[in-house]
Amino acid sequence: MSSIAVRWAGPRAVLAEVPTLAEVLALHRRVTTQPLPGQLDAVAGARTVLVRFSGHEAAVSAAAALPHLDLPTPGRPGGRDVTIEVVYDGVDLDEVGRLTGLGRDGVISAHTGQPWSGAFGGFAPGFTYLVGEDRRLHVPRRTTPRTAVPAGSVALGGEFSAIYPRRSPGGWQIIGTTAARMWDLEREQPALVRPGDTVRYRAVRELADPGNSATPSGKRQGPAGPGAGLEITSTGLLSLLQDLGRPGNGDLGVSPSGAADQPSARQANRLVGNRAGAAVVENLLGGLSLRAHGDQVVAVTGAPVPLRISGSGTPRSPAMGHPFALLDGDLLALGTPTAGLRSYVAVRGGFDVQPVLGSRSTDTLSGIGPASLAPGAVLPVGAVRGLPPVGSPEESMLRPGAGTTELRITLGPRNDWFTAGAIRALLTREWRVTNQSDRVGVRLAVSSTDPTGAEEAGVLERARSGELPSEGTVAGALQVPPSGQPVLFLADQPVTGGYPVIGVVAAEDVSLAAQLPPGHLVRFLLVDPATLAPSALTAG
Template sequence: MKFLRASDTALLAQADSLEQAVELNRAWQNIAGIRELVPGASTVLVHFDPARVTAEALMTQLESTDVSTSCDGQARHITIPVTYDGEDLASVADLLGLSEESLIQRHLAAEWTVAFSGFAPGFGYAKSSDPIFQVPRRSSPRTRVPAGAVGLAGPFTGIYPRESPGGWQLIGHTRDLLWDIHREPPALMAPGTVVRFERETRDGVVVSGAPSATHDDAAGEPTPAAVSSSSPDGNALTVISPGLQMLIQDTGRAGHAALGVSTSGAADRTAMRQANQAVGNHAQVPVIECIGAVELEYHGAPSVAVVTGAMGQMQLTATNGAHHKVSGGLPFAVDSGDRLSLGYPQRGLRYVLAVRGGIQAESALGSLATDTLAGLGPSPLKAGDHIAVGDPEAAPYAVEPLGVQRDLPAPGDTVDLAITLGPREDWFTPAALEALVGQDWEVTTRSDRVGLRLLGEVALERRVTGELPSEGAVTGAIQVPPDGQPVLFLPDHPLTGGYPIVGAVTRQDLDLAAQLPPGVRIRFTVPDPAGRQHGSNGTEHLPLNGTEPGDPR
């Protein structure tokens, strides 16, 4: 077993096989200091709390854990009906030297066990003992794969829980609902589940003797509803103009990696904490995160609001027509009928709005965070939506203006982001590693909450050109697709991926990364360039940069 550095708060344990990775993931579930585990095809990504355990101490403990005593109990068995009509069925059969019918029969005869989840909530990577199933991904991923599509990639079969891009070879589809937060477990193909496929002959899959919903009942739409189209009885914000994007966010939903659910949450957690502190809320109370020029109207009892994060022209218009300038980080009073207008940010990208009493909505898996990739949490806000706000009298703390607002970059500025190298820097040429830290990278307009798409004059050239088995990725990871132009992962990134990650932004710079608008240039720096250190037993021990305790990423 080998440990690689995945970030300053995460290790990537390289196992010998998928089976060993599954065993390690089971055995490490209750080790002190571990925040979350993300198993992959032959790895386990270990998120840890640096305030509770050092990387070196954690590696020693992980090495000494007895995996032979781990047991996951009795396996859950399900049967899923499939219509074998996929666009790639003929080409995959030809690739494997089979007829289409022979391929279908082998897929039906195999017993598949879900080893891990990733990519999207409810997407399970199931492997069988049939050696025929070793299928390369498509050379060009599709931009749209429908919900229920059954695909093959490497030794795995999987089913897309919702419409999304994807590069798996499609051989059929099912009408069964792969992900339902009202079901236990929400993921039909949860890790450890034994799956058999059958040709479509009935309406729904049978799980423990009970029929489940099908895609006809629910097509994987974002859940739950965030707001009301009619004005609520209590305090509320009404969206007049949502700008480019307006979302409800909190600290996210950590602890659900086994279901393929990432933490998500506020992109700029510093701005969220500052906003809640300024109006007297608990630090974790939900806020509104928005991009672009926006306008909202407040209704209800007199309260207090604040805007942090991005900086731009901000104004409050009272019901009598009077205009009041709003300054970032300074709480301001709001009364029923007041309108808040935020101009397009001049510095930074994301405004964060907090109201005393907190934003209220229905939660999904214990969080109000909107995960734009997974489709979890409240839907993006639109004009006419009414957002419930809590009672300002229930806020636990006094109003507390911020001292100094952060100086965020504007388009054309250059910022330094500290990174750790790894876990797959050895997949790149020395020239690529020099280019990574030796040139500026421009943030492009193709960026979103999934990640910043970067453009550099010199693309990163890979030394290893093979396909990387799916493995976990952290927020801040710098993933390099085949074109050599990196993607810097933000909160809504997929849990696992198949492109190599050359490094990761350190935790103290993640909030800054989330505030970089298109046109900003990034210079990556490596504050601790020390090479790998090897322990006496041959396991690679990697010194990690120090970090302060805080919210898990």
């Protein structure tokens, strides 16, 4: 009989839970070698496999099928053998020796004296959780995480060993340093270690290329130099290239990313006759200006902004949601949004920059994709041969206005980590978008106008303590850190997380959440994950 339990992770994803890491690896191998209908991605965690689907119906079918899957017999991983040279000079090596009772030399001997198996990815591109058989090296994470761990740091955390591919915050115990480049987009397989690989650490006195090879290659390619296209003369607060993202790379620690408001990005491409996945410019809070090199057809959607064209002839103000001509030398300027946050600029032919892992999107969390746009860069425009006709004008797809925005949410996968009062507060309070929000997530706090007037209403209290083993997350996940104030993940969300997710916003509403400015109020409407109908479930 199968030991797989299924938890909903929003209407388009399920979290399959199994008792042991060996069963995680077996289940992950099963769904990656024999994908379920409509499956987009499968991300292994310490005790779970998160499986994402293209639509709700596929997720419903998978939720029924997963508990009945026959898993392959656990065995030696079928990946590659990788040897990594390490100088054991880590700042926590003596502390790990004390915690384990092995001493400094004993830790080194135990770390190098066993094979380590690649279990799952996450946290950062190229960061692979490795598991060994020697339980003596199981050590707790640091009480206070470091704000910056150098690239190439070899570390232990819980039952795992791993190597930090890039400089980043981290709470693991650092025992050594390697020069191995863990992530390099110049390689055919960017990650040096992938799930299923077997790693052996080898102690050395010095590194062949210290402080250099360990620095990851993110291939942050910028736009081309002068030529036909659109030249950036001003970026405003932030302007990025985005398309529909790079799903399917979760095991590499790479999030899908893509446009934060995908319906608006699709609409912009539709208006100029592009395919839905063509690259567009995503602009935050206006201030973007572009000069045409050659005649172009352009459309702007998303957050409504005043548009102004100057250059050839009389200055004019084209309408949002309409395709319009931008003649050679013309300058298009975007003003401040009257609603929402993010506007999208599409050009007929799309912006023709080199894709990274199949996408032209900039991932602000991992650093993958084109660099943020800067004045002086010229974005080349692709060929227009064979494209559909330019589209007809359309109304804005943006729905948030004044007042409170309602977002549909399903409970889980970890709502059982919270008290009934916390769930009741989530569903009955008004929540305010804080100014500490970005493409990774929207941070929420209780509204100061909430009828209860209670400060504690903004804290979602846990029913249980302890650490949640790392598991996959999705865009729309409402993760609750120890502060008790929820964070709603957006396009650049981390692939895995260690804080419990109390609920997941419906995929159709995530783009709406991405357009909510600081101070805007939100209410959550509970829906059933299997039917998407308003749920009769109450919080108390």
